[in-house]
Amino acid sequence: MISEAxxxxxxxxxxxxxxxRVRGLSAIALFFAPLYPAGCSQSAQPAAVEARRDPSPSxxxxxxxxxxxxxxxxxxxCRQPDGARATAKLIEQIPGTVFAAGDLAYERGSVxxxxxxxxxxWGEFKxxxxxxxxxxxxxxxxxxxxxxxxxxxxxxxxxxxxxxxLGSWHIVALNTNxxxxxxxxxxxxxxxETWLRKDLAEHPDAxxxxxxxxxxxxxxxxxxxxxxxxxxxxxxDLYAAHAALVVVGHEHSYERFAPQDPDGHADPVxxxxxxxxxxxxxxxxxxxxxxANSEVRNTDTYGVIKLTLTPGHYTxxxxxxxxxxxxxxxxxxxxxxxxxxx
Numbered sequence: 001m002i003s004e005a006x007x008x009x010x011x012x013x014x015x016x017x018x019x020x021r022v023r024g025l026s027a028i029a030l031f032f033a034p035l036y037p038a039g040c041s042q043s044a045q046p047a048a049v050e051a052r053r054d055p056s057p058s059x060x061x062x063x064x065x066x067x068x069x070x071x072x073x074x075x076x077x078c079r080q081p082d083g084a085r086a087t088a089k090l091i092e093q094i095p096g097t098v099f100a101a102g103d104l105a106y107e108r109g110s111v112x113x114x115x116x117x118x119x120x121x122w123g124e125f126k127x128x129x130x131x132x133x134x135x136x137x138x139x140x141x142x143x144x145x146x147x148x149x150x151x152x153x154x155x156x157x158x159x160x161x162x163x164x165x166l167g168s169w170h171i172v173a174l175n176t177n178x179x180x181x182x183x184x185x186x187x188x189x190x191x192x193e194t195w196l197r198k199d200l201a202e203h204p205d206a207x208x209x210x211x212x213x214x215x216x217x218x219x220x221x222x223x224x225x226x227x228x229x230x231x232x233x234x235x236x237d238l239y240a241a242h243a244a245l246v247v248v249g250h251e252h253s254y255e256r257f258a259p260q261d262p263d264g265h266a267d268p269v270x271x272x273x274x275x276x277x278x279x280x281x282x283x284x285x286x287x288x289x290x291x292a293n294s295e296v297r298n299t300d301t302y303g304v305i306k307l308t309l310t311p312g313h314y315t316x317x318x319x320x321x322x323x324x325x326x327x328x329x330x331x332x333x334x335x336x337x338x339x340x341x342x
Contacts, residue, residue, distance in 0.1 A: 065311055066308060067167045068306060070306045071100055072280035072305060073102050073103055073248065073250065074249045074280050076117045080282070081281075087321055091125055099132070100129055101134070101247060102250065103278075104118050104122070104146070106282055109146050111149060114146070114149035122280075131154060132174065132212050155173065158182040161196075170200075175192060176213045178230045186230050186234055190233075197237050211246065215227065215228060216228055217291060217293070219288050219291045219297060245275065246272055247305065248276050249277060250278055252279070253276065254278075254326075256275050257295060259273045277318070284299055286299055302321045303320040305317070312333060
């Protein structure tokens with residue numbers, strides 16, 4: 001059980017962190033950052049939005065073998081836009097492909113929220129973004145605002161899962177909203193699981209990275225929110241295909257796990273490293289006691305994770321927004337051998 005004192009202390013630290021952020025804003029930013037009403041109508045926007053040019057949309061380095069994938073989840077709140085503005089400034093300086101790991105436009109993922117709130121922050125990098133769906137996109141049962149905003153970039157309408165290549169890496173964007181009306185679940189034999197097995201089988205020699213919104217493993221306080229066992233079949237397919245990384249959001253915090261199998265057993269040889277990076281700017285969530293294989297945690301820093309992908313190898317770096325000091329970095333190798341799946 002988490003004590004009331006612990007939760008109070010966590011919330012107090014969060015409020016102090018938020019206060020520190022506010023003090024660093026200019027008077028103009030304070031004037032033009034009111035609490036927007038739900039729906040984020042155009043009339044609620046600032047009189048002028050700072051023009052932002054995406055200076056570096058290229059995906060690979062000069063050697064043609066090094067690729068960058070950068071992003072986070074849980075991003076743009078119409079009511080509290082400053083966090084998304086701050087993380088957008090980071091993306092602006094980092095070349096490569098952008099991933100957006102769900103819950104992109106709060107509170108309901110409407111067309112107006114995507115256009116007026118996500119669109120004026122991370123939307124500046126739309127052309128190089130590969131998105132995936134969060135639960136807030138499904139406030140409307142078919143996630144119509146999401147699919148309308150992204151068009152073909154969202155993957156097949158009603159499905160929202162797809163894959164692509166970054167050099168020698170095979171990247172899989174998953175729809176982890178297993179209860180969504182049109183998805184058909186995530187169980188063995190479901191449309192997405194069947195597609196995933198086939199997709200991975202067609203790339204037997206690639207390093208594999210997957211991302212989506214929900215986590216199979218998390219130290220979040222409220223376990224029904226933090227941990228999603230319905231994703232285990234997808235994890236089994238990724239494990240069998242010797243995937244190296246799964247990157248998710250949903251918990252508004254940062255947490256890195258050691259490589260493990262779908263049952264949560266440490267597996268430094270063939271295991272998948274999961275990184276939770278729900279730090280795109282919406283808000284912060286407290287974490288509970290560390291679950292097995294959790295290596296690093298942070299609950300009060302917005303930022304993005306930069307993944308540098310080279311043949312057989314990857315590095316990660318969590319980059320905090322201006323004024324914050326927490327960071328995390330390291331490297332890993334692609335598992336060398338697939339694990340047969342029965």
